[in-house]
Amino acid sequence: MEDALIDIIKSSGEKVRFSTDQLQNSLRQSGADDQLVEQIVGQVREELYDGITSKEIYNRAFALLKNKKSIFAAKYKVKKAIYELGPTGFPFEKLVAAILEYSGYKTLVGKHMHGVCVTHEIDVYAQKNDNVYLLECKFHGEEGRNCNVKVPLYINSRFQDVKQQLEKDKNIVNLLVNGGVVTNTRFTEDAIKYSKCMGLYLLSWDYPKDNGLKDRIYRLGLYPITVSQLLTNREKQFLLSRDVVLCRQLIKDHFFLDHLGVSETRKQKIMKEISQLCDHGKQ
Structure with a gap:
């Protein structure tokens, strides 16, 4: 697929040419198959304009991915999820x-x-x-x-x-x-x-x-807890305050969900999502 001759603005303020390959690669890392990748890339390309920010492109791709499969969206948002580990380091x-x-x-x-x-x-x-x-x-x-x-x-x-x-x-x-x-x-x-x-x-x-x-x-399946699409921000901050930083840790320390008052039905959904995230292979 030939790249559109569109300049985008990165978060640093730098202006660069839009790259289809870069978007495709990040979508594939989420576990999306080739058909879904091409579908999302095609929709994103239709909405490009000169001066669009990389954040706007990310938000659009993320929304399309989440609409198709939540677990893919969770994996796609790894970079943003690390920023959400703050405010302390x-x-x-x-x-x-x-x-x-x-x-x-x-x-x-x-x-x-x-x-x-x-x-x-x-x-x-x-x-x-x-x-x-x-x-x-x-x-x-x-x-x-x-x-x-x-x-x-x-x-x-x-x-x-x-x-x-x-x-x-x-x-x-x-x-x-x-x-x-x-x-x-x-x-x-x-x-x-x-x-x-x-x-x-x-x-x-x-x-x-x-x-x-x-x-x-991606290789080791070591996703930060902040990638979860089912946990609320309050719940994520509670887990981080208890040193539960990785999804893998929540599998072992799932009793923290009981401390948060999470219902059994919702707890099962959260643990299913976390288990899928910890799977090394693509979903």
């Missing part, structure tokens, strides 16, 4: 830790570690075998706020302080200690260039390519 830190745990890492959130100069609170401490990652999580509650080079510059200075202190400890002589930054938005080119030069690990919505946050969430 703590649930995002828990999400990052959970994703790393499902990749074989042992994690701690909010670990205090001594540096040569001062003590630092590490957002996520992750270890697998001899590899240790000290990660700072930069959460943004709205689109368009990317991480510029100042972020890894600052994080690297903290990391070097802790690393120098760790190197004095004879018990960790065999550990390979890495610093890093994780964000729910994107890194600027300078931020990536500096981090590569300094050896900092980076993880963002779409970086590294094919292994960013979105890829890991």
Whole structure:
């Protein structure tokens, strides 16, 4: 399908050419089959106009998808659902830790570690075998706020302080200690260039390519609780306040729905939705 020659406005304010491929790919990740993808893309293309925002395109595609199958819409809204983890960054830190745990890492959130100069609170401490990652999580509650080079510059200075202190400890002589930054938005080119030069690990919505946050969430079925189409905002905030960040956690901790006074009939519907979301395969 040939792209319409339409310029759209991204959340950052940048003007780019509309891409059919990008819309198709995001719809397929939701589990929609080719026929439904082409149907939605066709309807969205008919409503395009120069200067339309990426948010308007998303909202239209989301509404069409939800009208066809709610579970597809839930998977489609992952990026928006992560923004809804706010206003604090703590649930995002828990999400990052959970994703790393499902990749074989042992994690701690909010670990205090001594540096040569001062003590630092590490957002996520992750270890697998001899590899240790000290990660700072930069959460943004709205689109368009990317991480510029100042972020890894600052994080690297903290990391070097802790690393120098760790190197004095004879018990960790065999550990390979890495610093890093994780964000729910994107890194600027300078931020990536500096981090590569300094050896900092980076993880963002779409970086590294094919292994960013979105890829890991879809691949592992680690959806944040905020993707649910059946839970109310109040219920989601209650669950987040009880450290239930992932849909997978609600399967184990479904008694929280009883605390919320959810009826048995509605509870069954919610748990069915959550179970479908946690299925690795496409619905």
